[in-house]
Amino acid sequence: MKNxxxxxxxxxxxxxxxxxxxxxxxxxxxxxxxxxxxxxxxxNTIDVLFIGDSGIYSDVSPMAIYRDTGITSYDLAxxxxxxxxxxxxxxxxxxxxxxxxxxxxxxxxxxxKETNAFTHQVADILPLNSNKINMINDSNYSFSDSxxxxxxxxxxxYHDNWRKINFLNKTNxxxxxxxxxxxxxxxxxxxxxxxxxxDDGSVQSLTPSYVADYILKAKEYCDENDIQLLxxxxxxxxxxxxxxxxxxSAWAKTNNLTYLDFNDYLGELGINYTNDTYDAGNxxxxxxxxxxxxxxxxxxxxxxxxxxxxxxxPAYSSWNNDLQKYIATTESSYxxxxxx
Amino acid sequence: xxxxxxxxxxxxxxxxxxxxxxxxxxxxxxxCLANAFFYVYSCKFRxxxxxxxxxxxxxxxxxxxxxxxxxxxxxELKIDKEEKKLLKKKYNKQKKLILLLAIIINLGILLVLKYxxxxxxxxxxxxxxxISFHTFIVPFALSYYTLSALSYxxxxxxxxxxxxxxxxxxxxxxxxxxxxxEGPICRFNEIGEQLFEGHQFDYQKYCNNLLRITWGFMKKIxxxxxxxxxxxxxxxxxxxxxxxxLGVFGYVIQIYAEFSGCMDIVIGIGGxxxxxxxxxxxTPFFSRSVDEFWRRWHITxxxxxxxxxxYPVSISKLNMKVSMLAHKIKWRHLAxxxxxxxxxxxxxxxxxxxxxxxxxxxxxxxxxxxxxxLSYLLKPLIKKINELLHTNTEVFSYHLLQSxxxxxxxxxxxxxxxxxxxxxxxLLIYMVQLPMNxxxxxxxxxxxxxxxxxxxxxxxxxxxxxxxxxxxxMDKLNEQNLVFKYIVYxxxxxxxxxxxxxxxxxDASSFIYGGF
Amino acid sequence: MKNxxxxxxxxxxxxxxxxSEKHLITDGILTSFDIVTLIANLTEEFDIxxxxxxxIPENFESIETLEKLVESKEE
Numbered sequence: 001m002k003n004x005x006x007x008x009x010x011x012x013x014x015x016x017x018x019x020x021x022x023x024x025x026x027x028x029x030x031x032x033x034x035x036x037x038x039x040x041x042x043x044n045t046i047d048v049l050f051i052g053d054s055g056i057y058s059d060v061s062p063m064a065i066y067r068d069t070g071i072t073s074y075d076l077a078x079x080x081x082x083x084x085x086x087x088x089x090x091x092x093x094x095x096x097x098x099x100x101x102x103x104x105x106x107x108x109x110x111x112x113k114e115t116n117a118f119t120h121q122v123a124d125i126l127p128l129n130s131n132k133i134n135m136i137n138d139s140n141y142s143f144s145d146s147x148x149x150x151x152x153x154x155x156x157x158y159h160d161n162w163r164k165i166n167f168l169n170k171t172n173x174x175x176x177x178x179x180x181x182x183x184x185x186x187x188x189x190x191x192x193x194x195x196x197x198x199d200d201g202s203v204q205s206l207t208p209s210y211v212a213d214y215i216l217k218a219k220e221y222c223d224e225n226d227i228q229l230l231x232x233x234x235x236x237x238x239x240x241x242x243x244x245x246x247x248x249s250a251w252a253k254t255n256n257l258t259y260l261d262f263n264d265y266l267g268e269l270g271i272n273y274t275n276d277t278y279d280a281g282n283x284x285x286x287x288x289x290x291x292x293x294x295x296x297x298x299x300x301x302x303x304x305x306x307x308x309x310x311x312x313x314p315a316y317s318s319w320n321n322d323l324q325k326y327i328a329t330t331e332s333s334y335x336x337x338x339x340x
Numbered sequence: 341x342x343x344x345x346x347x348x349x350x351x352x353x354x355x356x357x358x359x360x361x362x363x364x365x366x367x368x369x370x371x372c373l374a375n376a377f378f379y380v381y382s383c384k385f386r387x388x389x390x391x392x393x394x395x396x397x398x399x400x401x402x403x404x405x406x407x408x409x410x411x412x413x414x415x416e417l418k419i420d421k422e423e424k425k426l427l428k429k430k431y432n433k434q435k436k437l438i439l440l441l442a443i444i445i446n447l448g449i450l451l452v453l454k455y456x457x458x459x460x461x462x463x464x465x466x467x468x469x470x471i472s473f474h475t476f477i478v479p480f481a482l483s484y485y486t487l488s489a490l491s492y493x494x495x496x497x498x499x500x501x502x503x504x505x506x507x508x509x510x511x512x513x514x515x516x517x518x519x520x521x522e523g524p525i526c527r528f529n530e531i532g533e534q535l536f537e538g539h540q541f542d543y544q545k546y547c548n549n550l551l552r553i554t555w556g557f558m559k560k561i562x563x564x565x566x567x568x569x570x571x572x573x574x575x576x577x578x579x580x581x582x583x584x585x586l587g588v589f590g591y592v593i594q595i596y597a598e599f600s601g602c603m604d605i606v607i608g609i610g611g612x613x614x615x616x617x618x619x620x621x622x623t624p625f626f627s628r629s630v631d632e633f634w635r636r637w638h639i640t641x642x643x644x645x646x647x648x649x650x651y652p653v654s655i656s657k658l659n660m661k662v663s664m665l666a667h668k669i670k671w672r673h674l675a676x677x678x679x680x681x682x683x684x685x686x687x688x689x690x691x692x693x694x695x696x697x698x699x700x701x702x703x704x705x706x707x708x709x710x711x712x713x714l715s716y717l718l719k720p721l722i723k724k725i726n727e728l729l730h731t732n733t734e735v736f737s738y739h740l741l742q743s744x745x746x747x748x749x750x751x752x753x754x755x756x757x758x759x760x761x762x763x764x765x766x767l768l769i770y771m772v773q774l775p776m777n778x779x780x781x782x783x784x785x786x787x788x789x790x791x792x793x794x795x796x797x798x799x800x801x802x803x804x805x806x807x808x809x810x811x812x813x814m815d816k817l818n819e820q821n822l823v824f825k826y827i828v829y830x831x832x833x834x835x836x837x838x839x840x841x842x843x844x845x846x847d848a849s850s851f852i853y854g855g856f
Numbered sequence: 857m858k859n860x861x862x863x864x865x866x867x868x869x870x871x872x873x874x875x876s877e878k879h880l881i882t883d884g885i886l887t888s889f890d891i892v893t894l895i896a897n898l899t900e901e902f903d904i905x906x907x908x909x910x911x912i913p914e915n916f917e918s919i920e921t922l923e924k925l926v927e928s929k930e931e
Binding site (some may be wrong): 376498499500501635646650651652654655660663672676679680683716764 | 868889
């Protein structure tokens with residue numbers, strides 16, 4: 001009996017050591033800038049969730065939307081995450097907030113799953129529970145046993161990272177007021193402008209991949225839980241084109257989904273690929289993101305009932321404080337880009 | 341099934357835990373099942389070769405036993421002396437026939453599965469025929485298996501012990517799964533009974549063996565695999581200058597850490613079942629002669645060759661005749677040396693050939709043959725020189741010199757073992773004279789890795805040094821308080837888990853000696 | 857006979873007190889080389905035939921066991 005207790009104590013100590021080292025060995029991810037603050041937000045105070053990849057956290061600024069409309073929203077997005085990873089992140093996120101609208105970026109609906117490293121950037125943030133286990137066992141990911149071990153305990157994925165071990169706090173609390181948005185003030189113009197959305201008369205028919213099935217799964221979940229699902233594709237001259245626009249629109253129509261392709265509204269948005277992008281047309285900078293967010297905020301306000309203006313509600317005073325910080329950080333860059 | 345895999349670690353725990361749950365008399369069945377599982381899982385249908393071989397060994401043993409009994413009964417028969425002699429001769433002949441048959445069957449399986457291409461190429465070059473090559477995938481550690489199997493049947497033939505009439509014992513002895521990667525080569529009288537009888541659970545021993553297994557993993561995936569990165573780079577001939585020497589010495593560290601690490605894992609697993617397997621290493625790098633080195637390195641192969649090749653050849657009629665003739669020479673030592681030629685040649689030729697049917701391995705064997713013969717021949721000369729110079733041969737500095745010279749010869753042997761083919765030797769000798777074209781940091785993928793290799797090697801050295809001086813580190817650790825023990829356990833495990841080269845980015849690594 | 861064996865032993869490996877040493881093999885005093893040389897010399901000296909069955913550690917541990925071995929072979 002004594003030996004049994006000794007063994008159990010030892011195993012617990014070992015697991016604690018492994019988990020602790022795993023935490024410090026894991027590199028910092030984009031979601032480290034949003035997820036820890038997100039789960040600390042007061043319950044059911046966020047009305048809109050933006051889910052997806054870099055197109056979300058670069059192009060959609062929840063604070064810009066709040067400034068214009070008073071709608072509270074949050075970006076939960078991870079680089080290169082397809083709708084597969086986004087779907088599982090969404091299932092976890094709705095445990096903390098009950099949003100009225102979930103907005104998903106579908107830019108990657110024609111691609112295969114993201115590479116393992118990018119799946120890790122999502123999965124490693126999620127707590128180990130049945131949702132995560134389902135994700136790891138998802139047959140579309142087809143992880144090997146040792147891959148799975150690395151997902152269950154990230155230590156086994158990152159043990160070789162010992163040269164870069166970082167015992168300091170890996171999350172950057174300073175930027176939480178951006179609500180998941182990642183601020184970028186660089187300007188790097190695109191060469192081809194809006195030509196990627198021109199109909200050159202030879203439309204190739206595209207079929208959404210298995211990744212798109214997860215959009216349908218998300219829709220199913222939203223319907224069951226009284227959440228509206230809005231699909232968007234953010235302005236992107238590199239990953240998007242006219243063929244995808246045609247195919248995605250048709251697919252959304254057959255599946256009865258609300259879909260907004262911003263690439264088709266570039267004129268209304270006022271986005272030009274000279275000033276508004278930081279990487280030659282793949283993602284938007286603060287200027288482009290503000291334009292897009294303003295438009296999106298207005299759209300949400302007009303088309304969805306129950307999205308309340310919280311700006312004068314004293315319960316949301318922290319949002320107003322964050323807004324001041326947001327303005328202080330971004331305003332000058334925004335102005336500079338407008339005048340360039 | 342790879343040793344460095346989740347499946348294998350799971351097999352270790354599951355099989356040893358079930359072992360102690362089952363009633364003591366039935367425990368051997370758990371080992372049988374684990375062995376069968378291991379074989380079928382990793383070799384599929386090819387495990388049938390082994391089963392066939394085991395059956396042949398089992399029945400050959402029984403037949404030889406029967407003949408021996410009959411032969412011994414001859415004494416009591418009431419017939420005249422001449423008839424008795426004839427009868428005995430007849431039985432001896434029968435006995436020999438069965439022994440030969442068993443050896444042919446088992447060597448046949450080995451030769452067909454492992455050495456087929458060698459013989460095909462020999463036939464092709466002799467008769468300029470064009471028989472095509474094909475590769476059988478060798479079931480695990482077939483060479484180790486074959487040596488164990490032969491030792492049993494030869495021992496029974498020599499009446500060292502009686503053949504068993506329990507097939508389970510043969511099955512257990514020849515298929516014990518930890519042995520199936522790279523030995524050690526066991527003897528039936530050492531482990532046959534141990535495997536069959538049930539063992540009581542001993543918590544302290546179980547823990548000690550787990551620690552030894554972890555230590556083995558550390559040698560393998562922290563030290564050996566890490567230095568292996570550098571060694572592989574150098575032996576692919578892309579580097580020049582003194583870096584070559586680094587690669588050559590690195591290989592010595594790699595193969596020692598790896599082979600002895602694997603033995604720690606294997607013997608540790610045996611220990612989890614309460615079974616004491618023979619040791620394969622005994623601080624080889626403190627040896628003061630090449631001869632002593634081979635008594636401390638890959639011990640079970642050395643003793644196998646000694647018992648089944650060296651002695652039989654030495655005292656064979658042919659060699660005795662050679663010896664008689666040689667002793668007509670006045671210089672007695674030369675005569676003794678001449679009597680050594682044939683046995684040593686056989687031992688080292690087989691040693692080389694056993695590693696693989698290539699010129700490289702045969703030359704590797706011949707290297708040691710020449711070295712052993714010369715060192716035997718020159719022994720009196722060195723003694724004379726030392727006497728003339730009044731050298732004190734019983735001091736630390738002299739021992740150090742001896743160990744260092746031994747290390748140099750052993751290292752050269754290992755370099756020969758490592759090169760892809762004999763041209764590689766020429767290439768390395770040429771390249772070592774060129775200027776250095778890279779640096780250590782690049783070869784090790786960063787100085788941090790080099791530091792780990794150095795620290796690991798120093799740890800290895802210290803532990804071997806303690807062992808050499810008769811200090812048992814495990815006993816010392818067991819005397820300590822629980823908190824300290826737990827800190828040591830956790831540290832060792834965490835070092836393996838963090839610095840081990842496993843998982844993403846590393847191929848499941850195999851053992852160098854596992855291919856034989 | 858004892859003295860003749862000791863003489864042979866002294867030629868093979870001098871500096872050992874063969875009268876009192878009881879563990880020539882277990883203590884590693886005689887190596888396999890020594891044993892083979894010993895067998896060759898015993899065979900010649902006493903005109904006997906030593907077979908592989910006799911090459912077991914127990915027969916080579918001390919001068920007494922060696923004596924017994926030679927005697928059993930001389931019959």
